[in-house]
Amino acid sequence: MSRVRVLVGTRKGAFVLTSDGKRERWEVSGPHFGGWEIYHLKGSPVDPDRLYASQSSGWFGQVIQRSSDGGKTWAAMGNKFAYDGPTGTHQWYDGTPHPWEFARVWHLEPSLTDPDTVYAGVEDAALFRSTDGGQTWRELPGLRGHGSASSWQPGAGGMCLHTILLDPSRPGRMFIAISAAGAFRSDDAGKTWRPANRGLRSEGIPDPAAEVGHCVHRIAMHRSRPGVLFMQKHWDVMRSDDAGESWREVSGNLPTDFGFPIDVHAHEPETIYVVPIKSDSEHYPPDGKLRVYRSRTGGNEWEALTKGLPQSHCYVNVLRDAMSVDTLDPCGVYFGTTGGQVYASADAGDNWTPIVRDLPAVVSVEVQTLP
Amino acid sequence: MIRVVLPAHLRTLARVGGEVKVDVEGPVTLRAVLDALEAGYPMLRGTIRDHVTHQRRPFLRFFACEHDLSHEPPDTPLPDAVATGAEPFLVVGAMAGG
Numbered sequence: 001m002s003r004v005r006v007l008v009g010t011r012k013g014a015f016v017l018t019s020d021g022k023r024e025r026w027e028v029s030g031p032h033f034g035g036w037e038i039y040h041l042k043g044s045p046v047d048p049d050r051l052y053a054s055q056s057s058g059w060f061g062q063v064i065q066r067s068s069d070g071g072k073t074w075a076a077m078g079n080k081f082a083y084d085g086p087t088g089t090h091q092w093y094d095g096t097p098h099p100w101e102f103a104r105v106w107h108l109e110p111s112l113t114d115p116d117t118v119y120a121g122v123e124d125a126a127l128f129r130s131t132d133g134g135q136t137w138r139e140l141p142g143l144r145g146h147g148s149a150s151s152w153q154p155g156a157g158g159m160c161l162h163t164i165l166l167d168p169s170r171p172g173r174m175f176i177a178i179s180a181a182g183a184f185r186s187d188d189a190g191k192t193w194r195p196a197n198r199g200l201r202s203e204g205i206p207d208p209a210a211e212v213g214h215c216v217h218r219i220a221m222h223r224s225r226p227g228v229l230f231m232q233k234h235w236d237v238m239r240s241d242d243a244g245e246s247w248r249e250v251s252g253n254l255p256t257d258f259g260f261p262i263d264v265h266a267h268e269p270e271t272i273y274v275v276p277i278k279s280d281s282e283h284y285p286p287d288g289k290l291r292v293y294r295s296r297t298g299g300n301e302w303e304a305l306t307k308g309l310p311q312s313h314c315y316v317n318v319l320r321d322a323m324s325v326d327t328l329d330p331c332g333v334y335f336g337t338t339g340g341q342v343y344a345s346a347d348a349g350d351n352w353t354p355i356v357r358d359l360p361a362v363v364s365v366e367v368q369t370l371p
Numbered sequence: 372m373i374r375v376v377l378p379a380h381l382r383t384l385a386r387v388g389g390e391v392k393v394d395v396e397g398p399v400t401l402r403a404v405l406d407a408l409e410a411g412y413p414m415l416r417g418t419i420r421d422h423v424t425h426q427r428r429p430f431l432r433f434f435a436c437e438h439d440l441s442h443e444p445p446d447t448p449l450p451d452a453v454a455t456g457a458e459p460f461l462v463v464g465a466m467a468g469g
Contacts, residue, residue, distance in 0.1 A: 035380055059430040059464045060380060060418040076384060076414035080422045 003370040004326050006334055008342055009038035012360035014053055016071040023332055023346040026355045040107050040321055040364045047115035048368050052134055054105035062104055064134050077134035081122055084141035091153040100124045107321060109164035121161035125178040127190060140190035148212040155179035155215050162320055163219050167226040175244060180215035185244045196244030200233060218320040220262045222269035230272050232262040237274055239299050250299020255286050261323035265348060266331040270298040273333060273349060275318040284315035294349050308352030321364035328369055336362025373404055374459040385412040390459055399454035401433060402445035419462055434461040
């Protein structure tokens with residue numbers, strides 16, 4: 001029978017939750033790296049026991065950890081993230097030029113084909129790659145070399161590269177997203193990049209339809225249809241049917257179109273999930289009701305999923321990397337909250353159960369479906 | 372033999388229980404001790420000082436013999452008591468945050 005492994009990054013360590021395919025009883029291990037911020041953990045699609053973790057601390061900086069046994073044991077890898085060439089500047093919050101400064105790794109994206117190759121999205125925004133299992137890292141400098149880079153500005157959480165999507169059908173095509181520069185696409189394995197923000201409108205910037213400067217929170221893709229992208233922007237849920245060439249809004253009947261995560265059902269490419277949050281200054285669910293919204297039509301028509309979720313006095317947030325799905329049938333959906341709960345649905349969102357309730361604030365959730 | 376006391380999180384990262392002992396050839400300076408520490412425990416590189424600039428991370432301090440050596444130039448000799456192993460060299464995390 002298949003098994004599921006849920007990799008949870010929190011403000012104070014990592015946790016690994018495992019279950020059989022029924023997804024009813026869970027074993028919890030952790031905290032791993034207790035006391036450290038774990039922004040993200042993710043497993044290699046070609047070697048699921050090969051895991052990578054981003055461990056960081058305000059005191060001690062960045063550490064990259066790697067496991068070869070599914071998270072039972074870990075070894076520290078290389079942590080030298082040196083920007084390539086002249087450092088350059090981006091805009092600071094007050095509009096002045098500010099040198100790029102490495103702060104932390106937000107997201108680790110293992111290669112679809114090679115367990116030793118992994119990409120790292122970092123703050124200040126840049127893309128790094130390791131081809132030796134995380135021992136050494138080199139920047140793919142074409143992204144920061146884009147002509148718009150000197151105009152990029154940090155979002156409230158820092159200028160982070162938080163989303164990396166690898167196109168399984170076109171080797172070399174990848175998408176990244178930066179808060180608050182926007183989405184970018186490369187068709188040559190990260191050598192060159194171009195903005196992929198046409199159709200986005202952001203009222204908080206001088207030109208609402210600018211080529212860059214949008215606070216993209218998350219992008220999601222279904223493996224079978226990599227030309228279709230779904231985006232949760234600061235405000236607005238968006239959809240692209242042409243690999244990011246253009247976007248249209250699909251917020252439809254959502255109670256609020258602000259939020260952080262967005263994800264796609266494993267077997268239904270038109271079924272997507274978001275967690276509406278009240279506003280950019282009130283990072284909690286509207287009306288104190290934690291509701292996942294599901295669209296089975298690729299956007300615009302949304303239904304609230306509430307069974308098993310708190311429907312009163314709930315004021316947690318769900319961060320951008322804290323939602324994931326398994327590939328079982330029916331599809332499992334998982335998300336973690338800043339209140340330390342990790343909720344799971346083994347029926348595509350119809351019913352929810354907390355796997356754990358009292359972890360530190362959850363930053364990221366990744367799910368592996370194991371044979 | 373130089374005795375080094377690390378903060379708890381760095382002891383865990385380096386997989387050591389108590390004090391760390393490192394050998395330094397030549398003058399026992401701040402830089403030489405940190406070089407030896409990182410050579411013996413490569414996982415500590417970047418966690419105490421920057422990889423490239425070797426600047427001390429802002430929330431760490433270096434103490435020895437009841438003195439704060441954090442702002443001393445890196446080639447300043449450490450006290451004799453540290454060089455002889457009578458006193459440890461302390462890497463201390465700031466008491467801040469949660």
